[in-house]
Every structure is written in structure tokens, then in C-alpha cells.
Amino acid sequence: MRKFLLSVACAALMVLGVSSAAAAATDSDSYAPSPPVTPSLSGSSVSPACSADVPWITYSVALNDPSNVATGHTARLVLSNGSDSVTIPLGELVDGRLSGTVLWPGASVGDDGRGNGWPGWEYTNGEWVETAGNFAWARGEITATIEVDPTLSVPLSYPPSTPQCLTSPPGATVTTAGLSLPSTGGDAAAVLPFLWGAGALVIAGGTLLVARRSRRARG
Numbered sequence: 001m002r003k004f005l006l007s008v009a010c011a012a013l014m015v016l017g018v019s020s021a022a023a024a025a026t027d028s029d030s031y032a033p034s035p036p037v038t039p040s041l042s043g044s045s046v047s048p049a050c051s052a053d054v055p056w057i058t059y060s061v062a063l064n065d066p067s068n069v070a071t072g073h074t075a076r077l078v079l080s081n082g083s084d085s086v087t088i089p090l091g092e093l094v095d096g097r098l099s100g101t102v103l104w105p106g107a108s109v110g111d112d113g114r115g116n117g118w119p120g121w122e123y124t125n126g127e128w129v130e131t132a133g134n135f136a137w138a139r140g141e142i143t144a145t146i147e148v149d150p151t152l153s154v155p156l157s158y159p160p161s162t163p164q165c166l167t168s169p170p171g172a173t174v175t176t177a178g179l180s181l182p183s184t185g186g187d188a189a190a191v192l193p194f195l196w197g198a199g200a201l202v203i204a205g206g207t208l209l210v211a212r213r214s215r216r217a218r219g
Contacts (some may be wrong), residue, residue, distance in 0.1 A: 001179060040063075041148060045154055046144055046154050046157065047156070051165065055104035055159050056104060058100075059102070059146070063148055073097050078092055078143060079143070081138075082142065086135065105119060112167075115167075119135040128171070142156065144156035
């Protein structure tokens with residue numbers, strides 16, 4: 001009798017063990033890991049800047065990669081107008097972050113730290129001449145893309161020239177409605193006295209003409 005009960009107990013334990021193992025196997029088979037989160041460059045940006053007559057591009061790159069699946073950490077900036085393009089190395093990301101400034105393509109800096117070259121211009125025979133070369137296209141409508149492992153399109157345009165910071169050669173002319181006007185405030189100031197003098201001559205001539213007609217009328 002005891003042997004029979006012992007056999008029944010052993011059989012029951014075996015059944016319970018098999019059931020537990022089957023349940024564990026079922027739970028293991030039904031578990032699926034969460035898919036990795038795709039990395040992004042959300043929050044990254046670039047912007048134009050000018051300092052000491054030098055056009056710059058400032059950048060801030062942020063790699064969001066919570067699943068650590070990005071295959072690269074080298075940042076680049078690609079500028080294009082559809083037919084021309086240039087790739088500007090930015091550097092290696094550290095802890096997913098990178099920021100700094102790079103020269104605008106075609107620009108250069110002199111030993112004094114001021115700009116001495118600008119895209120679309122060349123110094124020939126002692127004067128600055130506008131040219132289709134030297135990255136002139138980068139001053140027009142362009143697209144900008146930050147590339148790491150993901151990519152991100154960002155807005156960017158060439159910084160305009162101002163009296164405080166030139167992004168074209170000093171004294172460069174801008175043609176408007178057939179008139180060539182100096183691009184710097186100092187040159188414009190030099191022209192104003194001549195304009196005032198011409199205006200005074202016109203007024204004086206008009207006054208003299210009226211006086212002559214008045215005399216003839218009285219005569």
C-alpha cells in the first residue's frame with residue numbers, strides 16, 4: 001500500500017514539473033523584445049553669422065540615440081543648390097553633442113583676423129571682381145543637411161552685408177534698377193555732398209529762369 005501511495009505521489013510531482021516547464025516555455029516563447037528606437041538629430045540647427053567681415057556658419061548637432069544603434073558619430077554639413085554641392089566636415093560627436101563655427105565656403109581670413117575673401121569674388125589686377133566661381137552659388141538659394149548616421153534638413157542662407165559687418169568686398173557695388181550704388185555706408189556718405197551740390201544748382205537755375213520770365217513779362 002505504501003509503495004502504491006509513493007508511486008502516486010512521485011507521478012503527481014512529475015506531472016506538476018512537466019506542467020511548470022511547459023508554462024515557462026510558453027511564457028518564454030510569447031515574450032518579444034521592444035524594437036529599438038530610431039536615432040534622430042531633432043534639436044540640431046545651423047545659422048549664418050558675420051564677425052569682422054567674415055561670413056561664418058554656426059552649428060549645434062544633437063544625436064538622440066536612446067537605443068544606441070547609430071553606426072557613426074562623425075558630423076558633416078552638406079550644402080547644395082541642386083547642381084553644385086559641398087560637404088563641410090564638422091567633427092566627432094562627444095556624448096551625442098557637437099557645436100562650433102566653420103567658414104562659409106569661399107570665404108577666407110587674413111592674418112589680422114578680418115575677412116579677406118568672399119564667395120563669388122576674386123581679386124584681379126588690383127580690384128575685386130564678381131565671378132561665377134569661388135562658391136558663388138553658395139550665396140544664392142541653397143539647401144543644408146546635417147549628416148551623422150541619421151540626417152536632418154535645416155534652413156540656411158548667406159548672411160547679408162551690413163555697414164557693421166561686410167560679407168562682400170569693401171566698395172563692392174550692387175546694381176539696382178540700372179544704378180550702381182556703393183555697398184558701404186562710408187562711400188555713400190562721400191557721394192552725398194555731390195548730390196547736395198547738384199540739387200542746389202538745379203534750384204538756382206530754376207530761380208534764375210523764373211526771374212528772367214518775370215522781367216520779360218514786366219517789359
